[in-house]
Amino acid sequence: MLLMFQKLYKRQIYLSSLLFFTVFLVPHGMGIRFKLGQLDIPRTAIILTVILGAYFYFKEWFTARKLIFPSGSVPLVIFSSLIFLSAVLSSNVSASLQLSSQLLTMWIIFPLAYIKLFENDIDGSIFKFSFIATLMLVVATLLVEVSNQTYIFPPEIRTSYFGIEGYEWFSSRVLYRNGVLLPQGAFTWNHSIAGLACVSAGLAIYCYEKFKKLGLIACYLIFMMVFVSGVRAGAAGCLIAIMCYAFWFRQPMAIIHFIGAIIIAEILYLVVLGNHIPIFFDGDINKGWIEGTVNKEIVNTSLTYLNPVVVENLSSFGTIGIKIIGFFVNLTILDEWWAFGFGFGSFQRSTEVLSLGIQYNDPGIIQLIFLESGVIAGGLFTFILVRATVLGLKYEVTKYYSVGIIAWFIFALSSWDVWPVMIVVLFVLKIHKYQYHQIQKLA
Numbered sequence: 001m002l003l004m005f006q007k008l009y010k011r012q013i014y015l016s017s018l019l020f021f022t023v024f025l026v027p028h029g030m031g032i033r034f035k036l037g038q039l040d041i042p043r044t045a046i047i048l049t050v051i052l053g054a055y056f057y058f059k060e061w062f063t064a065r066k067l068i069f070p071s072g073s074v075p076l077v078i079f080s081s082l083i084f085l086s087a088v089l090s091s092n093v094s095a096s097l098q099l100s101s102q103l104l105t106m107w108i109i110f111p112l113a114y115i116k117l118f119e120n121d122i123d124g125s126i127f128k129f130s131f132i133a134t135l136m137l138v139v140a141t142l143l144v145e146v147s148n149q150t151y152i153f154p155p156e157i158r159t160s161y162f163g164i165e166g167y168e169w170f171s172s173r174v175l176y177r178n179g180v181l182l183p184q185g186a187f188t189w190n191h192s193i194a195g196l197a198c199v200s201a202g203l204a205i206y207c208y209e210k211f212k213k214l215g216l217i218a219c220y221l222i223f224m225m226v227f228v229s230g231v232r233a234g235a236a237g238c239l240i241a242i243m244c245y246a247f248w249f250r251q252p253m254a255i256i257h258f259i260g261a262i263i264i265a266e267i268l269y270l271v272v273l274g275n276h277i278p279i280f281f282d283g284d285i286n287k288g289w290i291e292g293t294v295n296k297e298i299v300n301t302s303l304t305y306l307n308p309v310v311v312e313n314l315s316s317f318g319t320i321g322i323k324i325i326g327f328f329v330n331l332t333i334l335d336e337w338w339a340f341g342f343g344f345g346s347f348q349r350s351t352e353v354l355s356l357g358i359q360y361n362d363p364g365i366i367q368l369i370f371l372e373s374g375v376i377a378g379g380l381f382t383f384i385l386v387r388a389t390v391l392g393l394k395y396e397v398t399k400y401y402s403v404g405i406i407a408w409f410i411f412a413l414s415s416w417d418v419w420p421v422m423i424v425v426l427f428v429l430k431i432h433k434y435q436y437h438q439i440q441k442l443a
Contacts, residue, residue: 012118016130019045019114024134024196024419025141027157027186037102042186046110046422053113070115072432075384076425080108082377083344083369090343095352099345103418111426115433122437123397124430128203131423132218135200138185139221142193145183146228147272152185159188177230177278180269187419194234195420197225198411199427201238202403205245205254216257223261230278233364237410241403248393285318298326298360305332319362323414326360327367333358334375341374348372348416365412365421385409388428391435398434401427 022045031040061067069077083104087096118126145152151174175182175190182190204222207215226234239258246254262277269277302311302325310328314321330337333356342355347368350359357371370378385405392402408424 012121012126013129016118016126017133019049020130020134021137025137025186027153028188029155029157029159037098046106049117050105050109050113053109053116056116070112070119070429070433071436072384072388072429073112075380076108076112076428079377079380079384080104082340082380083373086341086373086377087344089340090346090353091355092343092345092353095349096344099349103421106418107421107425110422111429114426115429122434124401124434127426127430128206128400131200132203132207135196135203135222135225136218138193138196139225141185142183142225142228145181145185149181149273151181151183158184158186175230177281179275180273180278182230182278183228189417190229191231191234191415191417192419194226194229194231195408195411195415195417196423197222197229198234198237198241198407199404199420199423200225201241201407202245202400205242205251205403206400208257219257220261220264223258224265227262227265227277227279230281231411231415232279233414234407234411235279237407240410241407244406245399245403249399285320298322298329298358301358302326302329305329320414322361323363323367326358326363327371329358329360330371337371338375341370341372341377344372346372362414363416364414365416365418366409367413368416384428385424388431392427392431395431395434395438398431401431 023042026041028040028042029038031038031043033039057067057069083100084097087093087100090096121127141152151158175184183193184190185193187193200222204219207222208219209215211218223238226238242254242258246252265277266280269275299311299315299322306325306328311325314325317324336342336356342357343353345353346355346357347359347363350357363371366378366382369381389402389405392398392405405424405427408420412421
């Protein structure tokens with residue numbers, strides 16, 4: 001019996017690892033673009049997972065005459081319904097439903113399917129092992145790109161937007177900060193790497209706490225992902241989340257290791273490449289940066305709605321100030337969108353889903369959910385994350401997930417990268433699943 005369990009456990013680790021390898025290591029442009037969207041290898045893996053998960057859910061229905069969804073899934077279903085409602089009420093129902101269906105499949109349905117496929121993974125050991133193994137391979141890819149100062153994957157297979165009119169900048173760009181390349185791995189842009197590092201911040205702590213020397217190396221490598229990505233919001237999210245963990249659990253070494261990773265990364269960049277690490281780039285945190293067409297337009301528009309002194313002060317923060325100005329301006333017309341938003345996709349695809357929303361450059365995912373789907377949807381999603389974070393801090397097994405949620409939430413205030421969201425929702429479900437298991441043990 002023990003031998004059979006060990007074989008099953010190993011098979012599940014292999015299957016979970018293969019799934020994460022496919023989603024996060026295979027280039028996101030290797031596929032075919034249909035009218036409804038891109039179908040590539042990572043998305044195919046997600047769809048197959050969803051199909052398998054649905055099979056087991058419905059198999060349960062036919063045998064037990066009831067669908068048993070994981071603990072914590074009801075608020076997520078309500079949130080999904082609000083997203084769909086905002087799509088139905090948008091100016092372009094077809095485009096909104098298409099986008100919302102794609103993203104909710106990734107964000108909500110995929111995690112629900114994963115939880116079902118690996119429902120015996122109560123303590124998360126299968127997930128943690130397979131996901132950390134994936135992160136190490138992602139880091140290896142980034143190290144190759146940084147050392148060679150060139151992308152491993154050409155743009156035609158790295159981005160699903162290659163060759164599409166209006167997205168030429170995705171197809172041809174090579175991103176630099178402080179004179180060094182921003183690695184992207186298999187993703188379309190560097191924000192995916194930063195988001196992945198944020199959700200993994202807690203798992204980095206898990207590595208050094210559980211696996212000592214090798215774990216400490218893995219911890220530093222995960223931290224370095226966010227430094228080399230060049231996304232300051234990601235570094236800030238990780239730092240704040242780690243500080244919260246250090247304070248809550250009286251573990252100051254977590255902060256020391258994070259600072260140590262910054263110092264090591266900076267030394268390596270200076271010695272090998274002769275430049276500072278990308279997160280120390282500050283060329284876009286000044287008033288001169290807003291002279292771009294899109295940014296100048298929102299600043300000029302904001303003068304109609306906001307105090308000129310406030311606009312002037314926020315403009316001095318460049319890219320950061322633009323995001324704050326943009327959200328504040330839209331708050332002045334809250335009566336237009338508080339209930340169901342401006343329509344899902346009204347900011348992500350503003351030329352297709354027209355709205356009264358005042359456009360601005362690069363709003364984060366959290367801002368997008370509020371603006372496109374309304375205060376109710378945004379508030380519910382925030383409640384889901386806060387509730388899961390607090391619950392996760394109660395247990396030794398799940399506290400690392402809470403760190404990842406906090407880091408990602410701060411990052412997502414500024415970035416609209418969609419890929420890390422599925423992992424955050426997976427954290428939420430795993431926290432609730434573990435709590436439910438603990439309650440059942442006591443009953």
